[in-house]
Amino acid sequence: DLLHKLAHSVFLSRLPNTFPPVASYRFRPVFFCVVYWRLASNISTQYPVVDHEFDAVVVGAGGAGLRAAFGLSEAGFNTACVTKLFPTRSHTVAAQGGINAALGNMEGDDWRWHFYDTVKGSDWLGDQDAIHYMTEQAPHAVVELENFGMPFSRTEDGKIYQRAFGGQSLKFGKGGQAHRCCCVADRTGHSLLHTLYGRSLRYDTSYFVEYFALDLLMEEGECKGVIALCMEDGSIHRFRSKNTVIATGGYGRTYFSCTSAHTSTGDGNAMVTRAGLPCQDLEFVQFHPTGIYGAGCLITEGCRGEGGILINSEGERFMERYAPNAKDLASRDVVSRSITIEIREGRGCGPEKDHAYLQLHHLPPQQLATRLPGISETAMIFAGVDVTKEPIPVLPTVHYNMGGIPTNYKGQVITYTPEEGDKVVPGLFACGEAACASVHGANRLGANSLLDLVVFGRACAHTIADICNPGEKLSPLKPNAGEESVANLDKLRFADGSMRTSEIRLNMQKTMQNHAAVFRTGKVLKEGCDKMDAVYQTLDDIKTFDRGIVWNTDLVETLELQNLMLNAVQTINSAEQRQESRGAHSREDFKDRMDELDYAKPLAGQVRKPIEEHWRKHTMSTVDPKTGKVTLKYRPVIDNSLDAEDCAAIPPAIRSY
């Protein structure tokens, strides 16, 4: 640390040439300067670059990132965790509801029933091998968390309390509501992240906190590390490694109204896009049925799990009409659509008739205080509502991204061609919301995301431990690797166009909100694609104000905007092309699912459609960052489980709750 600072004091004297290397203390820092002369102001801006070498680098320190990082440290790998936020500030902390696992504490349970529910919830777009892996590992993952110290809510006899949650059933959908969501009151994500953070302090992972990852260092199709900006002092850092794990979360901030943090900007997806690799299924954006009307803050599905109900302006429990069996605990896309239809048909609540009510005051106050203390407080602060007396005004709000970086069930990032099938990208892994394994397919069930984080975070660590050893020599890296990222940074830092970052960001958010919402139509989507293209071009005209390099949040927000834009163009273009309704992607002009066979009719005698003629396939999108042009290709869904005897795959069927 001291040597690092000494080197800085040398840079401040503005010598233009390369510096002699400094003696090593832990890793070998190598210094070179990239000098850019700004002709207009005749100031040279130098970007000192520090090189680090690690066995593994994890980008992101939320639930998935932390689990991968200390899993790797535990296996003996010298690991770096690069994160733009302090670990406990990651958006995992906001998760409320819980984590699903077939522990069977409330009634008899089987992980194969959880597997069925997840496959059905994904509307048969999920890859069944990954879903098999996740649901089978779930009980072990939850017990492991509990053993780490996570203070789960308990039943009377001291076992982990499990509540009902959306889309969870017993006996392959025939046995009624299942109670398999393990929770810590209604602050499960917070508790999980703090437990993982506390546990991670036992290991010697090197944390690089408040380092903004700029790009992947790719050479010949192999990922050799990451280049990042240190926000505290503006230095550039190249983290060289044989294994890079991306766990950067989702991109809710492409929309005007979302439950996501300000920092959910899809940085990992954008890094992968700029590296020329595809992202998968980005058109599937989950609208959580109950975000607070106006503020957008999340009210957990756990409310409905504890007995809360949704009502319209007539006081009717309208979910009984849309989902006669599951009612308010139907899958999230079904509930979001139901609320939107009720509002559209004039039965919305409030003076504008533009939202629904979530009623909790029929529940015993003691239950609300024990099981739902967090949302009681949230409702009071953001909606001014006392949940023991009045209902909460709610509206479907952007919440989660099912799509992301495509991986196999082991967490390795893949590309696809029809000739060669799935091919692993060497050295690159992804887990958590940033990845698309795909366990959530076209729609995610509640409480499966926290499970996804810990299972696949751990899976990445195990896969890396299987395929390589700690201390392996790194392949050489070009001396000027990462130059373009620094050039981009410099360009943005001194950008002097006519539109502010906040203006362009707002244009993007409004376009997405108006053109790619719960219900989508071809004409509106096409208009949206054109508008989004126009907004993308305005990035060339951006203006930033903070010219400094220390804690320059203006610059960081602009980098985040670049990342958001790449996610937004892929999302809206993929949505416009997909001409069917599946899961969270609902088209008014194509109301039905289009599978290879028509599952609404008897299958005997039907001819299987070729992949070009149906839509039960993954979208793989790439972007040319210079023009914003999106190219779409498609990849088949994996329909077989990991072990057909242990767990039979579920063939597609009509999805109803």
Place this chain on the structure above:
Amino acid sequence: LSPRSHASMEQCSAIANAMVASAFFTAAALAPEPRIKHFQIYHWDPDTTGDKPRICGPIVLDALINIKNEMDPTLTFRHSCICGTCAMNINGGNTLASLNKLDINTSKPIKSYPLPHMYVKDLVPAMNNFYAQYKSIEPFLNKRDESQEGKEQYHQTIRLAILKGLLEHPIYIFCACCSTSCPSYWWNGDQYLGPAVLMQAYCWLIESRDEFTEDRPSKDPFSLPKKKCHTLVFKTSHNDSPHVKSI
């Protein structure tokens, strides 16, 4: 925004810019010229009640974001989600910008400062010492025999009444509001653990599943890290939780 309030915002910016303090060197960061910027945010009155969703929401963080978006993009502060990162001093009390409601009385300015004694730039505090102190109390579960880890749930014998509010980490968010409103922590921050970390140390001491209670570094009541507590109990403006009382 009414024209009248717009003009006062420009005055505000001018005052704010004129109040930039000179460089302040801390041991924590060798960054060139960290600036301490004092912000006076004059609030503007919404023209009518019940009008359409306004650009600026009802909380201080919304105001800061609005200023950054439309008036001064160089304004620097941390913000994300309900995570505790936006802790700052508002009108003399440490609180979270994302939970602090804007006072709609337009005659009173809102003064916003970073957390006391921990400056880096603008409203961003340096949290490194705070995090290091948390690490020093070993905030993780230790068992004598960890070979069975991951196989079975441990039973927790502590009663729910005590669990609630303390062990369910929920209200604990590392915001450092309480520690940075403690004068003892201002004067001896490098030696005294401060209320936040002490409270967490207590949680781990009473955790029934932990088997190394006696060996925890925080067990000794006479050690320097705890001795500096003089029970001054300065309240933070958002904190009515049992935490301050329990210490």
